[in-house]
Amino acid sequence: MPTPDYWHYPRTALADSVLMAFGSGLSHALTMFAPRRMGKTEFLLKDIAPRAAEQGWRVFYHSFMSDGDEGGEVFRLSLAEFAAGRARTWLKPLTARVSAEVLGVKAELATRDARAPHSLTEVVQALAAGGRCLLLLDEAQILTRQARNEELLGGLRTGLDINKDTLKVLFTGSSREGLRRMFSEARAPFFHFGTNIELPTLERAFCTHLAAAFTRSTGRVLDEAQLWDAFVACGHVPAHLRAVVEAMVLNAGLTLATAVRLTSHHQHDETQYARQLNALPPLDRLVLRAVLTAAPLFAEETRARIGTTLGSAAPSTTLIQSATERLLRDEIITRRERGQYEISDPGFAQWLHALPTASDQAPLE
Ligand SMILES: Nc1ncnc2c1ncn2[C@@H]1O[C@H](COP(=O)(O)OP(=O)(O)OP(=O)(O)O)[C@@H](O)[C@H]1O
Ligand SMILES: [Mg+2]
Incomplete structure (x- = not known):
């Protein structure tokens, strides 16, 4: 069991309502939109995934963010490996270690026949045969950028469609346009897959939580009201506020205002x-x-x-x-x-x- 991250502000109620919609059979697919750095991935990995696992779901997470041209293939192989294995959860967050893993998959790809042994529909079927499973597909709209992924997307759609009672899927994306394209324009559109939910911006309790975590880690006090003002000023972007607080943890002499100023440059990849x-x-x-x-x-x-x-x-x-x-x-x-x-x-x-x-x-x- 990994140690819980006390900096993480749990969004339990939202996670539970999503899981309830899936568990009760109300929904079989949901699409969650939020702009960059607003906490989609964190929500999937730290709220939905553990909660779902607790409730007995098998959980598969995949991010399409960084696999480039091979994105579709890496996904198919990862899913095949998960479907074939016994692991109950498969969480592959974006880390350097993962890039190495992905490279491993690529190297493996290079030594295989050009013809794929199993189509994605078959892989999805095999997965469904293993029982109830939740698929968390992060930034899946990236697949629509390349025409060559059309078949794969069609296969995914068909597989999910046939198995919608067993396989539930949560898509997330930071591009409304990309998601729109995925759900309406592809040859095999996912249009009836997409009940949309927006990831709400974090509320003041997020700042209360961060201030408490700050005190826990440093023994110092951080004014919660000022933290909230800073959060509003930086556009409610949690990644930015975390960077501010991190700077203040590491440098006891830093005021909140200075930390905000110093970190805003890093937040923007100028x-x-x-x-x-x-x-x-x-x-x-x-x-x-x-x-x-x-x-x-x-x-x-x-x-x-x-x-x-x-x-x-x-x-x-x-x-x-x-x-x-x-x-x-x-x-x-x-x-x-x-x-x-x-x-x-x-x-x-x-x-x-x-x-x-x-x-x-x-x-x-
Ligand atoms: N619930 C939360 N509690 C604490 N920190 C959070 C939370 N959500 C997001 N963050 C902070 O914001 C950062 C960015 O979040 P995350 O990577 O999940 O955003 P994203 O919407 O997936 O961004 P991108 O579009 O770039 O993939 C996290 O690394 C974390 O520092
Ligand atoms: Mg993300």
Whole structure:
């Protein structure tokens, strides 16, 4: 039994309601969305998985985040190994050790026949034959980026469909657009798979919990009200607040305000953001800026302003449309329910907010 992580703030009620929906037969698949760094993976691994195991589920967790081109194959092999084995839980969080494991699987792949011995549907069937199982599929929408995964996704859908009484699945994703694509556009759409739940932002009790954990580990006191203010100021991103508290644990002389300032730089992967922005054509940058300021993208006024900045005539709605489609495709922005757009990564949005507008035109250093 691993020692419980006392820094983790449990979301037990939410985990229980998800498990109740599965256990009672009400749902067989749920999709959970939340932006980057908001705690999806932590919720799956530290709340859902142990709770489900306690309740007698076999639990399989898989993240599609880092397996690159081989993502589909690594998933199929991992699931096959789990289905064939006796382990009751299979949790493969994203760590360096896992990358090594994945490489191992890849090496194994290279020595195998090019033809897969078992299709994913067969693997899923075998899994179902072993009894009730919960599949936690983290960032599964990544699979839709490559056409070659279409068959695999179709196989997954069919397998889950046939075995929906035994196999329950929780998909998570940080791209609304990617999830939408997965559930509606693939050749074998998952559309009737997706009752959506949003991972709620953490409440004040999270800060109370962190303050208590801080005292437990250092014997010092951390003002909970100030911590909450800092949490609100950093956009309710738990990863950021954890970094702040960690800095204060390690450095007794650090005030909360200083810790917030020092860590905010690390939270934003500045080099990557700059690279991402630099890679965009000028029009796309300006459309991105319009999304950032929630300006109506196709309105005459917005187009005129973009034209002025570009030193040209106002771009047509068709041109704006293409730029929007490119930004959507690359998951830089996502479509919200009512025709609104938002920047997918809240860290990127915050970083853009802090940029002088002139950098929309000139490349950044
Ligand atoms: N319930 C929680 N209690 C304490 N800390 C948390 C909690 N949820 C998230 N965190 C902190 O936030 C960090 C980011 O969480 P996590 O990796 O689960 O986010 P995510 O939504 O999966 O992000 P990504 O989209 O990057 O995969 C964690 O490493 C942890 O430090
Ligand atoms: Mg995650």
